[in-house]
Amino acid sequence: MPNPPAKPSPTLVCPVPLPAGAAVQLGHGSGGRLSQQLLGDVFLSTFDDPELATLKDGAVLPIGSSRLALSTDSFVVHPLFFPGGDIGSLAVHGTVNDLCMCGARPIALSAGFILEEGLPLHTLKQVVASMQRAAVEAGVRVVTGDTKVVEHGKGDGLYINTAGVGVIPEEVQVAPNRARPGDRVLINGPIGEHGIAVLSVREGLAFESPIVSDCASLVDLVARMLAAGGEGVHVLRDPTRGGVATAVYELAASARVGVTLNERAIPVADAVHGACELLGLDPLYVANEGKVVAWVDPSRAEAVLEAMRAHPLGAQAAIIGEVTAGPPGEVYLRSSIGSLRVLDLLSGEQLPRIC
Amino acid sequence: MPNPPAKPSPTLVCPVPLPAGAAVQLGHGSGGRLSQQLLGDVFLSTFDDPELATLKDGAVLPIGSSRLALSTDSFVVHPLFFPGGDIGSLAVHGTVNDLCMCGARPIALSAGFILEEGLPLHTLKQVVASMQRAAVEAGVRVVTGDTKVVEHGKGDGLYINTAGVGVIPEEVQVAPNRARPGDRVLINGPIGEHGIAVLSVREGLAFESPIVSDCASLVDLVARMLAAGGEGVHVLRDPTRGGVATAVYELAASARVGVTLNERAIPVADAVHGACELLGLDPLYVANEGKVVAWVDPSRAEAVLEAMRAHPLGAQAAIIGEVTAGPPGEVYLRSSIGSLRVLDLLSGEQLPRIC
Numbered sequence: 001m002p003n004p005p006a007k008p009s010p011t012l013v014c015p016v017p018l019p020a021g022a023a024v025q026l027g028h029g030s031g032g033r034l035s036q037q038l039l040g041d042v043f044l045s046t047f048d049d050p051e052l053a054t055l056k057d058g059a060v061l062p063i064g065s066s067r068l069a070l071s072t073d074s075f076v077v078h079p080l081f082f083p084g085g086d087i088g089s090l091a092v093h094g095t096v097n098d099l100c101m102c103g104a105r106p107i108a109l110s111a112g113f114i115l116e117e118g119l120p121l122h123t124l125k126q127v128v129a130s131m132q133r134a135a136v137e138a139g140v141r142v143v144t145g146d147t148k149v150v151e152h153g154k155g156d157g158l159y160i161n162t163a164g165v166g167v168i169p170e171e172v173q174v175a176p177n178r179a180r181p182g183d184r185v186l187i188n189g190p191i192g193e194h195g196i197a198v199l200s201v202r203e204g205l206a207f208e209s210p211i212v213s214d215c216a217s218l219v220d221l222v223a224r225m226l227a228a229g230g231e232g233v234h235v236l237r238d239p240t241r242g243g244v245a246t247a248v249y250e251l252a253a254s255a256r257v258g259v260t261l262n263e264r265a266i267p268v269a270d271a272v273h274g275a276c277e278l279l280g281l282d283p284l285y286v287a288n289e290g291k292v293v294a295w296v297d298p299s300r301a302e303a304v305l306e307a308m309r310a311h312p313l314g315a316q317a318a319i320i321g322e323v324t325a326g327p328p329g330e331v332y333l334r335s336s337i338g339s340l341r342v343l344d345l346l347s348g349e350q351l352p353r354i355c
Numbered sequence: 356m357p358n359p360p361a362k363p364s365p366t367l368v369c370p371v372p373l374p375a376g377a378a379v380q381l382g383h384g385s386g387g388r389l390s391q392q393l394l395g396d397v398f399l400s401t402f403d404d405p406e407l408a409t410l411k412d413g414a415v416l417p418i419g420s421s422r423l424a425l426s427t428d429s430f431v432v433h434p435l436f437f438p439g440g441d442i443g444s445l446a447v448h449g450t451v452n453d454l455c456m457c458g459a460r461p462i463a464l465s466a467g468f469i470l471e472e473g474l475p476l477h478t479l480k481q482v483v484a485s486m487q488r489a490a491v492e493a494g495v496r497v498v499t500g501d502t503k504v505v506e507h508g509k510g511d512g513l514y515i516n517t518a519g520v521g522v523i524p525e526e527v528q529v530a531p532n533r534a535r536p537g538d539r540v541l542i543n544g545p546i547g548e549h550g551i552a553v554l555s556v557r558e559g560l561a562f563e564s565p566i567v568s569d570c571a572s573l574v575d576l577v578a579r580m581l582a583a584g585g586e587g588v589h590v591l592r593d594p595t596r597g598g599v600a601t602a603v604y605e606l607a608a609s610a611r612v613g614v615t616l617n618e619r620a621i622p623v624a625d626a627v628h629g630a631c632e633l634l635g636l637d638p639l640y641v642a643n644e645g646k647v648v649a650w651v652d653p654s655r656a657e658a659v660l661e662a663m664r665a666h667p668l669g670a671q672a673a674i675i676g677e678v679t680a681g682p683p684g685e686v687y688l689r690s691s692i693g694s695l696r697v698l699d700l701l702s703g704e705q706l707p708r709i710c
Binding site: 021022023024025026027028029035038039041042043046047048049051052056058059061063064065066068070071072073074075076107108110111112113114115116117118119120121122124125128129131132135141142143144145146147148149150151153154155156159161163165167352353355 | 393
């Protein structure tokens, strides 16, 4: 560990007053520093709820003798269709995966549609059919919904919100506060594919080998990881908007531990690597939609890795880093040549509207 | 009862193929006939879920030994602020009330925000503060959320989705299939105030007496109604988008009973009556956001009415009609002079974006 300079804790507790005349910027939707500021300044300080303040992928609520997980996401991806998925599959997998990250077995989804006047109905049908396929794949039902229509020019075809509920099995204990120094950081495969796939079709970029979104349901993979690792699986997070760097940074801040990632161990497909070099993007900050980052007790890490590799969504799973004693909330990347650099939150917007 | 002409059942079972080139119209968001067509053609036929097909205000799911209610609504009201409320209070009360209509005690909400680039942050703060006040009033927590940002011109300031969960007490049995001929139809007060309040500020109309939205949480009122009526409270529905006529029509179709409403008994404030005459609107189709329509066993109707009248949100409660043996799904309005007319769904859009 290097000796880093003292700096304020990155946890979100003290809202900074908003400058007069401030307005929403695209970066507020990035998942990076502006998103966190908005969260702290506007949402956490106003709603002031202890469960919301944990900043997990979903909330955990006691219902009778069960623990219920509740999660929501709105989807504004542009364009609606991209290699490997569309806004419909994304809207189902996104919320299903958030429930999985709470250790829950997803049960049911709600679906709220905001349609722009003029959207072709066959486009809507195609998206809804894709949602249904994704729901069947994930073993959840779409049980309730809502549709609103806004005038032409007040939307962008179609926005979808999904919210989901799931039940956390009694034996599962997954939460940032279970992180321990020494925990291994695992991921189930190569990073950055979703973001680059959406970007490629939006910007009309053609790469030598086409890049396909990793959009997928993690229900089965996570169940196998939990079966293999038991209570040794401490923390789960899907590195969506903001990528692996943001997910690990947020977890480290929330768990008040440090993390060191090993660049060489992080799987990145050649095509994504090439596209990122060309576009000046850092794959560590590019969104994934079928990836899980797990913090696992060192005694169970190999067993969980083996379970991941035995699953179709985990063939390239790897141990990519380790939780350290601190400083709390600091994430370091050990480069291929052995140097260490601090991984920070993005301050602006790298790729707008990729989910 | 008149002898009505035979016509096809209004329940939504058989999706009609979409005409080629068809596109979303504002009327698809009206809650009327176009909304029902969209629901049948696109959503029910694709998701094909028995709980979704009940078309209740929310879904009921068994969780352990509890019954969970799950509901969602997206809010696109324009303008964001109106007399008596704003998009924030509406987003909380709307979903809370939907849970109440399932007979549930609301517990927690998720909140998904779609922000348009350029939205003043103080506007967002004002809306979020209003949500928190409404949540406290309704006794629910906002426990999880999501924020997305779209480019300027791809939204209209701010859209909010809320989803909510609640638990249905063991003794409560509220569902359209519990409707029985002879049930009395009750409402807790004058109709049409929300729709006219939003319209007045949007169109810059000044009425002699200002019309204020009835936007309110029905949690406490419904709890008192259930306490007074017990299992005699058969069906609950909040007559929001599409108004009382649409709500009663949908319930009659779903329960496969008839309903006769007595025009003279339906409370309408003079100001709303006047505004509707001026604007050519029918108050029966104008949205409410703090009203409940209850179908109650005749033996309990007076007790429930009394409980409603003892509540601040039910001072003008009234029995406005009766459930009949049929024909299934037909709703009649007995006019002040005693003639009967069929109440149908609106075919187009009366008031876009009032919720």
